[in-house]
Amino acid sequence: MSTLARYEHFGVDLAVLDLSTTEVLMLGTEVVFPPLAFLLVLMLLALAAHQAVIVLLHRGRRTVPYVIAVAAGLLGLVMFVRGMVGLLWVELSKREFPGLTPICLGLGLPLVAYGLWIARELRSPGRHTRGVNEVLILVGLAGMTVIGLFWATNVFAGAYGRGRAAEAAAELHTRPMVVLDLTQRLYLPEDLAGVDQFALDDGGSFTVRCQGLRLLTEAGGRLFLVPPDWEGAGRRTIVVPNDDSVRVQFLPD
Template sequence: MAGSGSISATKRSAASTSAPQQAPGAAPTERHPSAEPNITNWSDKVKGLLAIAPPVTLITALLLWYGYVATLQRFRYFGVDLDLTGLSNQSLLLYGAETVYPVAALLLLALLGVTGLHLAVRWLLESPHHLFVRTLAAICATGGVLLIARALIGMLRPVVAETETPGVTPLSLAVGAPLLVYGGWMARRVAVQAAGNREPSWWTGSFAARMEGIAIVIAVGVLATGLFWTANTFAAAYGTGRAEFDAANLHRRPQVALFTRDALPVIPAGVTCNDLGQGVKHRYEYNGLRLLLASDDRLFLVPGAWTADASTLVVPYDDSIRLVLFPNSPRSGVQRTRC
């Protein structure tokens, strides 16, 4: 029992030694909460959102959408709706793949540049020149406000969106909101460092930290929306340009001689028809066609010289027709009686 009492006394003595001693009559020591109770970097604040849609997933979805819209506009130029083609998902991916390389390169370069700038800001915050970040924060916030204002003008005044360079309004929206929030983030970090261990103000306290996290999540959402909108605008313009290139280079596509049992009710401009006479199973021969697309047991044929009044011929790929494909050089043959 004596040993037990000695151990208890030793524990009480150690506890009293480790506890800070308050001088008699002294005022209680005030302890303020930390100016930044949960200082986290930019990526930590959005980790909840990134768990749902990480950057790779967002970029992949953006590129797939870009390829789809570009392919849609490419065939629409020839009067063919993409749903009518019956292209499989794999075929759509292949058609869209050739359009996404420039966009993928630009996105990755932009991501690399933003990462480098953020690292530079982090270095400035930890250097003796951290007050210079205030100037950068003011520039970013001002630029963000101006870009958001430009985006709102484009959204609220349709005439501006119709006459502007494609992508200005959505790109202003995609860049403006994150730039504004990032400027606020930099300004607040400078204020937190300047406050040190002093009592936090509303700008450096926990409430502002929570509001900052919410603002970052909203900015990421606006960024994603603006990027998809921008991709939609650029993809439509790119698809139309790709279709115009295809129309100007139809001579590179296979030339088609189409033989049918029955005469076609409508013949595209620039296409000739030859009647091979009775007794021939596939009596009607059509020349001057180029193969645009073969999909879902159908052939999409266009005239060799595409004009504004041209049209696309869609025929079933079955026993009712016969095809003869020729090299890119013009076909020479026997002239027959015209239809």
């Protein structure tokens, strides 16, 4: 999703790049770390909070666990309602912080269930056996949490890819400059900023030189090139073969 969103910013569909599974995974590796770190921190905090609740229940303290139960129940209810609103109101989910709706849906009802569990333990601690219905409820809540986390990660990956693409578009001047020797001119606007085409008279088969384009990526035996001023009037991605029909030079910034 991150790689798809990144190249869509430049008008290139991921299928056109014809990347292998390994290449796609390598390009998207960086997006894995933020949600994975968030998930691990969330798990550690949840385990620590649950352990604290267990200690308070064993010591016979009722006030703090009761407050936690009420807070968890209310927060979970609010999150679930917010998640349902985002699910049904598409425009809201498009403008929200990435992943807010799936996170609310995934964690809302589990928080409500946790608040109810604390309340039950306060009434009759340790005297409950899990029946079939309770096991099914737990499985359903776990499944909802997993789906919500996967969905949130998917949304975050898309937003991350778009952010990385915008960052790359603003820093195209740092990408390698490409000099192309061609047998015919590229069909480009005459006023495309930073890109020049002129006749090449060296007696060979290449008659035109084009310089100034920046390398976006190389994939499937083709070069995907963009003008250095992407935010200007020249929003386009030029694709040329990376074979003997084109003579290519890369110049550092």
